[in-house]
Amino acid sequence: MVFPEIITVNDSLIITAFSMLLVFAALIILSFTIDGFRLITNNLEKKNKSKTEPIDEANKQVTSPIVEKTTNQEEDTELIAVITASIAAMLSKPANNIVVKNIIRIPQTTPVWGSISRQEMINK
Template identity: 40%
Template sequence: MELAINLTIVGMVVVFIVLILLSAIISLFSKIASAGKTGGKDKMNTKDNDMPAPQAHKDVVEESTAYIEQKDDSELVAVLTAAVIAAMGGSSESNIHVKSYRRIPQISPVWNSVSRKEQIAAKL
């Protein structure tokens, strides 16, 4: 009986020591990898580009928002208004006007959205 208890305790101690060593090795590798990434980015931004990376990203965002604002969304507003009226019972006497809308970015992965649509279609 004593042998079993001693063996269990020794086994648990060995497992925890190995886990601690693995944790230390992984943290060491992550520090080495992060030090290598920052060194490469600084060199790339100062030598190759005239502007730093954050400013270049702002320019891309401004261009993309300018393109979005130029689109004519009257059809989309009409469809949204029709969907709201249909959801409220479909009476043509309601005085609902869609004044503005905003797009909600997709946070969930694509596979999650596809699976959700398949489950809804299966229930219909």
């Protein structure tokens, strides 16, 4: 194979820079396209939801999150002590300066199989 021209270092740098710019431009266009599709689908979902569910201001009900209350005062006190101690250890401050005012239990979002897997890894 015979090349009619010899490629210099400058030529190779120009080719590299042009190729990188081309790839980045393609990625930016792809990113905007994906964002556009997301916006279009969100707008369609909102329109469909508003058509199927008429909002009646008089019948609107406000729901508050359900907070699980335990009847055992000793468990609550122990839980507050543990949370206060862990916050004090994390902040490197004495526990006397920390006041726990409200505790809200967050529902578990991890699947059961994921929790079991983590427990098994800890117990090994």
